[in-house]
Amino acid sequence: MSEKERLTRRDFMSIAMWAIGGVIGAAFGIPAVAYIIGPAARKQEDQGWIRLGAASKVELGSPTLFKSKIEKQTGWITNEEELSVYVLTENGRNFTAMSNICTHLGCRVRWIADQEQFFCPCHNAAFAKNGDVVSGPPPRPLDQYQVKEEDGQLFVLGG
Amino acid sequence: MITKIANWFDERVGWKAVWETIFLRKIPKVNWLYTLGSATLFTAVNQAVTGILLTIYYVPTPDHAYDSVQYITTQIPMGWLIRGLHHWGASAMVILTVLHMLRVILLGAYKYPREVTWFTGVFLLLVVVGFGFTGYLLPWDQKAYWGSSVGTRIAGSTPVVGDWILRVMRGGPDLSAITLVRFFGVHVWVLPASLILLLGIHMYLVIKIGISAVPKREEE
Numbered sequence A: 001m002s003e004k005e006r007l008t009r010r011d012f013m014s015i016a017m018w019a020i021g022g023v024i025g026a027a028f029g030i031p032a033v034a035y036i037i038g039p040a041a042r043k044q045e046d047q048g049w050i051r052l053g054a055a056s057k058v059e060l061g062s063p064t065l066f067k068s069k070i071e072k073q074t075g076w077i078t079n080e081e082e083l084s085v086y087v088l089t090e091n092g093r094n095f096t097a098m099s100n101i102c103t104h105l106g107c108r109v110r111w112i113a114d115q116e117q118f119f120c121p122c123h124n125a126a127f128a129k130n131g132d133v134v135s136g137p138p139p140r141p142l143d144q145y146q147v148k149e150e151d152g153q154l155f156v157l158g159g
Numbered sequence B: 001m002i003t004k005i006a007n008w009f010d011e012r013v014g015w016k017a018v019w020e021t022i023f024l025r026k027i028p029k030v031n032w033l034y035t036l037g038s039a040t041l042f043t044a045v046n047q048a049v050t051g052i053l054l055t056i057y058y059v060p061t062p063d064h065a066y067d068s069v070q071y072i073t074t075q076i077p078m079g080w081l082i083r084g085l086h087h088w089g090a091s092a093m094v095i096l097t098v099l100h101m102l103r104v105i106l107l108g109a110y111k112y113p114r115e116v117t118w119f120t121g122v123f124l125l126l127v128v129v130g131f132g133f134t135g136y137l138l139p140w141d142q143k144a145y146w147g148s149s150v151g152t153r154i155a156g157s158t159p160v161v162g163d164w165i166l167r168v169m170r171g172g173p174d175l176s177a178i179t180l181v182r183f184f185g186v187h188v189w190v191l192p193a194s195l196i197l198l199l200g201i202h203m204y205l206v207i208k209i210g211i212s213a214v215p216k217r218e219e220e
Helices: A009-041 B002-013 B015-023 B032-055 B065-074 B079-106 B115-137 B142-156 B162-170 B177-209
Strands: A048-054 A064-074 A077-089 A095-099 A110-112 A117-120 A125-127 A133-135 A147-150 A153-158
Touching: A009 B032, A009 B079, A048 A064, A048 A077, A077 A153, A095 A147, A095 A153, B002 B015, B032 B079, B032 B177, B065 B079, B079 B115, B115 B142, B115 B177, B142 B162, B142 B177, B162 B177
Parallel strands: none
Antiparallel strands: A048 A153, A064 A077, A077 A095, A110 A117, A117 A125, A125 A133, A147 A153
16 A cells, blocks of 8 residues: 555456446345235235125124125135124114134134133133123234125125 | 454354355456356356246146246236246356357367366256256246147157157156146256256366366467
């Protein structure tokens, strides 16, 4: 290092090599990340209002299970899936629609009529009639759907 | 700081000597034709990276292969780019491999003491062609199907053992699901393993022996 630090030809080539290598690395790396996280970043398509069935089928004061078929697009495959919803009404006019998916780790809960509780077999969780947690590990009550009644038919808003 | 970390590692793993042997080795004064091997290596890395990415979505069965490829191309962000790089990179790799081979032949680089490097290179060429042949079927479109149908039939025209070769390649008399999966298995497991092994020997020898110089007229 005599006067200033002179950039030798060798140093210049070395820097240029690293720079070009970096550009090539980024040209692969950035698209690769977009490519991998693509499906995860995709917004779930809206299912719209899903018809459950006749509102008259709901027993007063007892959660009634409705099953409807929905079409789900996963990747390039369109699947028909079953959506299970428990509907509860105390007066025949106001309805609550609850998902049968346990809020703990996603197992399916079922209504045990003589115990007046929803029961999840995976980790012995119990939910009350209105979906509140009675015992077990779930962090929150059963998820609810937006529900409406039209011409005696029940609909939930799927998403 | 960086120098300190680098030295800490070097003291324990000795990477600097390895680095110098591979990247800072002395080479004779040569011309640009001598970069064809490195260019081929670059396309090989490109094929490996993009190929691994493609397997994240690609499904090698007749009912999903075409749709999954279309999904990659049209739905996945940058999917068109990844597939395009793999598609065009394949052609580039075959062309560069052949050009590299021509340079080695025409400039006499295959001679003593580099015969073994040449032998591994011959097998590497076969591996590259094998990659091209098996990869061609995987998109499972009309071109792929009939291309591989014709390709396996050409192999089947071998005297005496031809029919047997055709059946082994197709996994039966017809081009079927079995053909697709075995082409896929060969394309992503058998050939890459062979490539890594052969390329390892090839590169070891290139570094160990050093590259050949441009041939000169004998001076009397």
